[in-house]
Amino acid sequence: MAKGFMIAGTHSGSGKTTLALGIMGALAERGEVAAFKVGPDYIDTAYHKFVTKAPSYNLDVFMQGEEKLKDLYLKKSEGRFVSVVEGVMGLFDGLDDTGYASSAHVAKLLSLPVILIADASGMARSISAMVKGYKEFDEGLNVKGVILNRVSGEGHFSLLKRCLKQDLKLPALGYLPYDAELSLPERHLGLLPVWEMKNLEEKFEKLFEKVKKHVDLEELLSIASSAKIVENPYYDKKSSISEAAVKIGVAMDEAFNFYYAQSLETLRDLGAELVFFSPLRDSSLPEGISGLIIGGGFPEIFAEKLSSNNDMMKSIMxxxxxxxxxYAECGGLMYLTRSITDMKGRRFPMVGIFDMDSVMTGSLKRFGYAEAVVTDDTVIAPKGTLLKGHEFHYSEVINSKEKTSYLVKKRSGKTYGCGFTKKNCLATFLHIDFYAYPGIARHFIESCCRFKGGNLR
Structure with missing residues (x-):
């Protein structure tokens, strides 16, 4: 199993993602990096994939549970040069006051050493006081070093490094000087997706060079080698890949690209051949498919172009x-309604499977983790199935009288209907991880096989 470490921030905005990308990219020049992200984020993992040239996987305690999370980490780390896990929010920030599902929680589950990213702008010895809190707050956590962000120069770093050594006996493994050109632009759901970024290769080459110059990568690898062996009685190296039983079309372009790598790989492992297509540019669905998945993304940003591709919408209908x-999630749901009204109030006709309309709003709707009970049979699950997932969207549906097949419950106790169904189509705002529910992936494949007129091998 590859050795590894976690890169965690003192807080959101500390520079954790920038440094994680820089370190992953620099280490990928030496060998194959297994990249991971704590939590349900789709956009950061796409950046991980860009810099490592390999899939990145989400480690989500809420959706996967502790044992499946360990299993995923073990499987995807196997045979890699090193594993790098990017944390989420601040080190101890989780779902509640216990820190459940936080970066710290995951680091302890996986016995990973933690490299703390701290914003050191305007700081001197106060850095020791701040880092001391993070290092000593949880005795079960193994904070092994600090990387300092937004440092003014070598003199500033030398001061900070001396403070950390004398006060905490903790090494400062390097720093990143402030450089506005290294920042990644953001939008309403986080970073601007990698699909839409221009001149990204040049930006990351500059970041990699700065990391190689200012961060002690040899010491990082030494720390990675100190990681303990993760024990998981359910871990099985064997693959369940079989011959393709069915072809499934998967929407993949600038408008639709929110997929968990482990979800797609679960479908493949169960016998599905995935055929990618673009609702923006292709004129019809791929030939020979017996099922269709339209994931989340930003259809509202590309609504005009999606709406003008009448041939594709006709093919889907x-x-x-x-x-x-x-099966459609979030952005995919929006695409299958009558219309999308964007942030500027412009209305664009869409596929129209569901008699309702999607409207962008000025705030997040039903944001966060949720549980759902499947209240009627669907193409992914029979009635009575329990699901855990998350919602992350600024849109809502209006004018709907459509049937729902989910009863969703938020952690606040609020409940509502979702999982809109019609014929063999299910569209929902709730994102789920097929890796956490292989039975659901199999159920969908079986639905596709029945449509095809065959049997699952």
């Missing part, structure tokens, strides 16, 4: 009418 199993 014909597949729906023919009874093809269709």
């Amino acid at each position: 014909e597949a729906f009418e023919a009874g093809m199993p269709i």
Whole structure:
């Protein structure tokens, strides 16, 4: 198993993602990096994939549970040069006052040493007081070093390094000087997706060079080698890959790209061949598919272009009418409604499977983790199935009289209907991880096989 470490921040905005990307990219020049992200974030993992040239996987305690999370880490770390896990928010920030599902929680589950990222702008010896709190707050956590962000120069770093050594006996493993050109632009759901970024290679080359110059990568690898062996009785190195039983079309372009790598790989492992297509540019669905998945993304940003591609929308409607199993999440749901009204109030006609409309709002709607009970049979699960997932969207549906097949419960206790169903189509705001529910992935494949007229091998 590859050795590894976690990169965690003192707080959101500390520079954790920038340094994680820089370190992953620099280490990827030496060998294959297994990249991971704590939590349900889709955008950061796409950046990980860009810099490492390999898939990045989400480690989510709430959705996967502790044992499946360990299993995922072990499977995807196997045979890699080093594993690098990017944390979420601040080191101890989780779902509640216990820090459940926090970076610290995951680091302890995986016995990973932690490298703390601290924003040191305007600081001198106060850095020791701040880091001391993070190092000593949880005795079960193994904070092994600090990387300092937004440092004014070598003299500033030398001062901070001396303070950490004399006060805490903790090494400062390097720093990143402030450089506005290294920052990544943001939008309403976080970073601007990698799909839309220009001149990204040049930006990251500059970041990699700064990391190689200012961060002690050899010491990082030494710390990674000190990681303890993770024990998991459920871990099985064997793959369940079989011959393709069915082809499934997966929407993948600038408008739709929110997929967990482990979800797609679960479908493949169960016998599905995934065929990617673009609702923005292609004129029809791929030939020979027996199922369709349309994930989340930013259809509101590309609504005009999506709306003008009448041939694709007609192709999807014909597949729906023919009874093809269709599963859509969040942005995919929006695309299957009558219309999308964007942030500027412009209304664009969409596929129209569901008699309701999608409207962008000025705030997050039903944000966060949720549980759902499947209240009627669907293409992914039978009635009575329990799901854990999350919602992350600024949109809402209006004018709807459509049937729902989920009863969703938020952690606040609030409940509501979702999981809109019609024929063999299910569209929902709730994102789920198929790796956490392989039975759901299998159920969808079986639905596709029935449509195809075959049997699951």
